[in-house]
Amino acid sequence: MKILFCSSEVFPFAKTGGLADVSGALPEALEKLGCQVKVALPKYRGLQNKAGKLGQNIEVYFIENEKYFDRSGLYGTEQGDHPDNLERFTFFCQKTLELIKQADFKPDIIHCNDWQTALIPVYLKTVFANDHFFNGTKTIFTIHNLAYQGLFPRDKFDQTGLDKELFSIRGLEFFGKINLLKGGLVFSDFLTTVSPTYAEEIQTLKFGCGLDGVLRGRKKDLIGIINGLDTKVWDPQNDDKIFQRYGEQSYADKAINKLGLQDELGLVADQKLPLIGMVGRLAEQKGMELVISTIEQLLDLKLQVVILGTGEQRYHLSLGELSKKFSGRFSVNLRFDEMLAHKIYAGSDFFLMPSFYEPCGLGQLIAFKYGTIPIVHQTGGLADTVSDYDPGSGVSNGFVYHKNTGAQMLKAIARAQELYQRPQQQWPELIRRVMGYDFSWDSSAKKYINLYKNVLSGRQN
Ligand code: ADP
Numbered sequence: 001m002k003i004l005f006c007s008s009e010v011f012p013f014a015k016t017g018g019l020a021d022v023s024g025a026l027p028e029a030l031e032k033l034g035c036q037v038k039v040a041l042p043k044y045r046g047l048q049n050k051a052g053k054l055g056q057n058i059e060v061y062f063i064e065n066e067k068y069f070d071r072s073g074l075y076g077t078e079q080g081d082h083p084d085n086l087e088r089f090t091f092f093c094q095k096t097l098e099l100i101k102q103a104d105f106k107p108d109i110i111h112c113n114d115w116q117t118a119l120i121p122v123y124l125k126t127v128f129a130n131d132h133f134f135n136g137t138k139t140i141f142t143i144h145n146l147a148y149q150g151l152f153p154r155d156k157f158d159q160t161g162l163d164k165e166l167f168s169i170r171g172l173e174f175f176g177k178i179n180l181l182k183g184g185l186v187f188s189d190f191l192t193t194v195s196p197t198y199a200e201e202i203q204t205l206k207f208g209c210g211l212d213g214v215l216r217g218r219k220k221d222l223i224g225i226i227n228g229l230d231t232k233v234w235d236p237q238n239d240d241k242i243f244q245r246y247g248e249q250s251y252a253d254k255a256i257n258k259l260g261l262q263d264e265l266g267l268v269a270d271q272k273l274p275l276i277g278m279v280g281r282l283a284e285q286k287g288m289e290l291v292i293s294t295i296e297q298l299l300d301l302k303l304q305v306v307i308l309g310t311g312e313q314r315y316h317l318s319l320g321e322l323s324k325k326f327s328g329r330f331s332v333n334l335r336f337d338e339m340l341a342h343k344i345y346a347g348s349d350f351f352l353m354p355s356f357y358e359p360c361g362l363g364q365l366i367a368f369k370y371g372t373i374p375i376v377h378q379t380g381g382l383a384d385t386v387s388d389y390d391p392g393s394g395v396s397n398g399f400v401y402h403k404n405t406g407a408q409m410l411k412a413i414a415r416a417q418e419l420y421q422r423p424q425q426q427w428p429e430l431i432r433r434v435m436g437y438d439f440s441w442d443s444s445a446k447k448y449i450n451l452y453k454n455v456l457s458g459r460q461n
Contacts, residue, residue: 001452003030003037004107006096008089008116009074010041010060011233016074016336017281018227018362019114019144022194025230028055029445038105040096042069042088063095078313086152086178090160093119101133109452111140115150118184119160122172125187126162138455140448141188143181145359146202146209147285150180174210185214190455191222192448194360195381199224207357223461225448226384227360228441229369234345236370236435241342248435251371251428254346261347265331267304274303274420276413277348277372279341279363282311282319282334287354287377287404292318294406299329301410301417306331306348308340345370350399350416354409358382364398368434374398375412385439389419391426397434 009015011024027037032055039054043062052060063069068088076082097120100107112120121139128134157167157178167173172183185191193199199222201207203215215222232238236254237247243260246253255271262269280286291298291307292315298305307319307330316334323332333340345351351367353376360381364374368385376382378400387393388400401412419427454461 001035001109001449001456002105002107003027003035003452004040004096004100004105004110005030005037005113006040006093006110006117006120007113008042008092010039010054011230013041013047013060013062014044014074018360021230021233021362022144022227023113024054025228025233025441026445026448027058028230029228029441030449031055031058033445033449035449038100038107040092040099042092044074045070045072061096061099063092063099065091065095068092085150086156086159086180089116089150089180090119093117093123094161096120097123097128097134106133107137108456109138109140111142111448112184112188113142114144115148115181115184117141118150118180118182120184121188122160122162122166122183122186126166136456138189138452139187140190140192140452140455141184143185143191143193143202143359145285146181146193146207146211147357149174149182149209149211150178152178152180154178179211182211182214185211185218189221190451190461191215191218192451193222193224195226195384196224197383198357198359198380201357201380221461223451224384225444225451226381227362227365228444229362229365229439231369231440234366234369236346239342239346241339242346243343246346246371248371248432251431251435254371254431257343257347258349259347261306261343262304264343265306265333266328267306267331268328274349274417275347276303276305276350276352276375277344277367278305278307278309278352279344280309280353282309282315284312285356285358287356287409288315288319290354290404290406290409291352292322294410295322295326295330297406297410298413299326301414303413303417304329304331305352306333306344308333308335308337308344310334310336345372348372349420350375350413352409352413353377353382354404355379355382356404361385365439368397368437368439371431371435373416373430373434375409375416376400377404377409378402379404389415389430395433397430397437
């Protein structure tokens, strides 16, 4: 089967969040299972690891345009989104289709991801509807985060090159604006999102971001497949970014990573204090507000907190202030730093994700692999992967709370702290259990292949 995988970020070339992890790892897993895969991504400035290959033999098409992509910021800068994002990603979609035609690469499936690639299925069903080259090609569209939709003013619709009639309620119109994501949702042959719970949630008013009606309309063509982890990148036994490698049997060496991290970040070096890590985009979704508003009570629980993240200015400001006030106990690192991220996953005892919604979440999966126990709000992919601690169950793996308030979050953290302080077998048992999980891509990639086959043969999923 021939697959073209289109994404606006692909690890190790360009990354702002989980989409890059998925786009770097899933194509490789598909290749291992026998697919012929190619990947398309914009050629941004300073692209890392420029050699255009992934896996054994996956060619990466870097879509080039100096004017659009040779600048800082994938989607924008601190000042906001790039004002010409519609032109930029229209170009990306058009050029990608042009390129595979030139290269005579005729994919069975074009797998698109998020709004930046959403025009591809639209073009295939409209502009290229009668083009023999794309005759047998089907499109899959994966929603990684429904809140990011690619909204633009209606007067820019011409820039898409689409017939004016498509700016309508059945097409790309959304409350008077252009909504690229909606185009993807309407015109793709099949839709997926990154966890079964999120697949249900996005069909509700609360989580639907205005598109729940569209998604309910396509209920039959929508499933959730949980993301995997790239275990070449995320494995404490084989991680050259951390202070000391360790595995299930040698998990006690995790303590060396904790001390190393405390030392590097200027936290009081104390093994008895549980260390809570957070790594993620500083966006409202991620619940940073809850941490900021309860930080004093949180630190009163006799623990330490480290945050690594970048994003909205308001969080940069308040977190910066608080870290000064609570230095030695609260470490705030406002940047994108792959190396420090690895050290935090390895050196923390707990990993906190108070997300208001979370399509899949990779943080908790990485944390498992590093024997770091997640504390999460029960939503989306967090609900599908983390189960609340129950000493007798033998399967529970973290701390889960239901209503995303500061008080509920603190309660869960207090329970976690209590377990940590208990000098019993339960804590090491829990660590070994989560480290033993297999969250590699194998099983999820098989689900995608199954789906591709069903879509190509017109079978029900
Ligand atoms: P999202 O896709 O919503 O950003 P995920 O939990 O799915 O969230 O994935 C986040 C990914 O990005 C993880 O690999 C995480 O380690 C990484 N990440 C996020 N912020 C940073 C940062 N400031 N520095 C390094 N890695 C980061």
